[in-house]
Amino acid sequence: MSGSNSSAPGSSVASEPLSFTVHSMPSPDVSDAARRTASGRLKMLAVLAVCAAPVIASYLTYFVIRPQTRNNYSELITPPRALPEALPLKTLSGDSVKPASLRGQWLLVVVADAACDALCEKQLYLQRQLRETLGGEKDRVDKVWLITDEGAPREPVMQAIAQGTPATVLRTPPAELAKWLAPAAGHTLAQHMYVVDPMGQWMMRVPADPDPAKLKRDIERLLRASASWDRPGR
Numbered sequence: 001m002s003g004s005n006s007s008a009p010g011s012s013v014a015s016e017p018l019s020f021t022v023h024s025m026p027s028p029d030v031s032d033a034a035r036r037t038a039s040g041r042l043k044m045l046a047v048l049a050v051c052a053a054p055v056i057a058s059y060l061t062y063f064v065i066r067p068q069t070r071n072n073y074s075e076l077i078t079p080p081r082a083l084p085e086a087l088p089l090k091t092l093s094g095d096s097v098k099p100a101s102l103r104g105q106w107l108l109v110v111v112a113d114a115a116c117d118a119l120c121e122k123q124l125y126l127q128r129q130l131r132e133t134l135g136g137e138k139d140r141v142d143k144v145w146l147i148t149d150e151g152a153p154r155e156p157v158m159q160a161i162a163q164g165t166p167a168t169v170l171r172t173p174p175a176e177l178a179k180w181l182a183p184a185a186g187h188t189l190a191q192h193m194y195v196v197d198p199m200g201q202w203m204m205r206v207p208a209d210p211d212p213a214k215l216k217r218d219i220e221r222l223l224r225a226s227a228s229w230d231r232p233g234r
Helices: 030-065 120-134 135-140 155-161 212-225
Strands: 076-083 104-114 141-147 167-169 191-195 201-205
Touching: 030 120, 104 120, 120 141, 120 155, 120 191, 120 212, 135 212, 155 201, 191 212
Parallel strands: 104 141, 141 167
Antiparallel strands: 076 201, 104 191, 191 201
16 A cells, blocks of 8 residues: 555564663762761861850859959869779779769769778868758769778778768779879878869869868859859769
């Protein structure tokens, strides 16, 4: 028929193989990934700065902006020394304790061996009395006794420090403790009490044989300066 597209009998149509065009995949933009990483880090630093701002502001107010109104009795440690993450601590029963567990409260720290001589007893008594006289603010302060040997504390001493809110008693090797706390020249660790802030930074060293009233004023000033960001409990 005219106009028919039919092929004549016996004719063959050569089949052509299918062909595929391969396109290259887009290469990752390294610079874009780097920008995203940098942006994430900046956001993280911004969050940390916001969290730390009240702490920094209170310290600046207390120690820098108003030095003329401050007459601290205890020795200010500058810069403060952070609680070492690797400081070996254990309970009297031998259980390991993470140093980070001490953060979150102001700490009044006494250092002595387990025998606890007359000076040690005096320090522990002052530690307890000082905390109790803080009134409504005392729950922001914890008592800590760091024992520097493997001896067993005497029962009367343990009973005394258990009165009221019990002290936290932990063992630690003196050589390791010396990487964090240090006595004044010509003194030993046991002759001082040490003030540690809620971030775990040792920031004040109490004089040997301290005046309780002057020491209390130091603690009260610190609590007032940190009232905007520090709350009782960990």
